Amino acid sequence: xxxSNTDPNRGSFIVFEGIDGSGKSTQIRHLMDRLKTLxxxxxxxxxxxxxxxxxxxxxxxxxxIKTDDRVMASLFAADRLDHLLNANDGxxxxxxxxxxxxxDRYYLSSYAxxxxxxxxxxxxxxxxxxxxxxxxxxTIFIDIDPETALARIKKNRxxxxxxxxxxxxxxxxxxxxxxxELIKDEENIIIVDGALDETVLADLVWEKxxxxxxxxxx
Numbered sequence: 001x002x003x004s005n006t007d008p009n010r011g012s013f014i015v016f017e018g019i020d021g022s023g024k025s026t027q028i029r030h031l032m033d034r035l036k037t038l039x040x041x042x043x044x045x046x047x048x049x050x051x052x053x054x055x056x057x058x059x060x061x062x063x064x065i066k067t068d069d070r071v072m073a074s075l076f077a078a079d080r081l082d083h084l085l086n087a088n089d090g091x092x093x094x095x096x097x098x099x100x101x102x103x104d105r106y107y108l109s110s111y112a113x114x115x116x117x118x119x120x121x122x123x124x125x126x127x128x129x130x131x132x133x134x135x136x137x138x139t140i141f142i143d144i145d146p147e148t149a150l151a152r153i154k155k156n157r158x159x160x161x162x163x164x165x166x167x168x169x170x171x172x173x174x175x176x177x178x179x180x181e182l183i184k185d186e187e188n189i190i191i192v193d194g195a196l197d198e199t200v201l202a203d204l205v206w207e208k209x210x211x212x213x214x215x216x217x218x
Contacts, residue, residue: 009098010095011041011097011098011099011100012138013134013135013137014031014100014102014103014137014138014139015103015138015139016105016139016142018142018144018194019169019172020149020169021148021150021151022194023194024104024105027140027142027198027202027205028102030205031102031202031206032044032102034202035100035102041098041099041100042099042100043091043099043100043101043102044102044103045102045103045104046105047079047083047106049079049082049083051086053075053078053079053082056075060075069114069118070118074126076110076114077127080106080107080127081129081130081133085133091134092133092134103136106130106139107131108183110126111123112172112175113172115175115179116172120175135187136188137212138187138188138190138209139187139188139189139190140205140208141190142192142194143173143177143191143193144194144195145195146173147166148194149194150164150166190208190209192205
């Protein structure tokens with residue numbers, strides 16, 4: 001595991017992971033509200049991004065166009081590098097300048113989602129450059145039963161995307177757990193129960209990530 005962030009000139013990088021419907025967006029909203037209340041420098045982001053590669057990925061996810069799984073995995077890896085290094089809003093630069101970055105997904109998502117149809121070793125290698133540039137200060141994995149997640153998706157959306165079917169969610173959750181086991185000694189990964197009441201979970205998340213933030217950083 002890596003150590004808590006003690007560099008006063010560097011922001012923390014907090015990543016939220018989980019299958020679709022796990023409640024990541026809700027928990028990120030709670031965390032951002034808390035960080036802003038404390039007047040901490042923070043920036044919220046997500047993957048796939050709103051950039052040109054991320055926009056193409058979203059067309060594949062909605063089924064408007066189709067492609068091979070290897071192409072999709074490679075696009076996610078490319079979008080991730082742009083997310084890190086983009087001259088206008090790259091997150092590596094923001095963290096280096098003291099901004100805390102909160103991201104909805106990072107390379108652990110690729111490990112879980114793309115290894116359903118591809119060897120996980122291939123997926124890890126495809127994302128090795130991103131991992132070499134920036135690893136999360138800590139990752140919050142919101143674990144939830146796939147049936148519950150799918151029920152949430154159907155309740156809150158008028159349509160589902162490519163990966164939002166039960167058998168895919170079941171396989172992806174299992175891949176998350178296996179990927180976490182592979183990298184648990186290299187990274188700070190915290191597993192929390194997505195079935196908890198959202199405010200209870202928000203308090204638990206704050207308790208878990210507080211050691212990785214310098215609360216007095218302005």
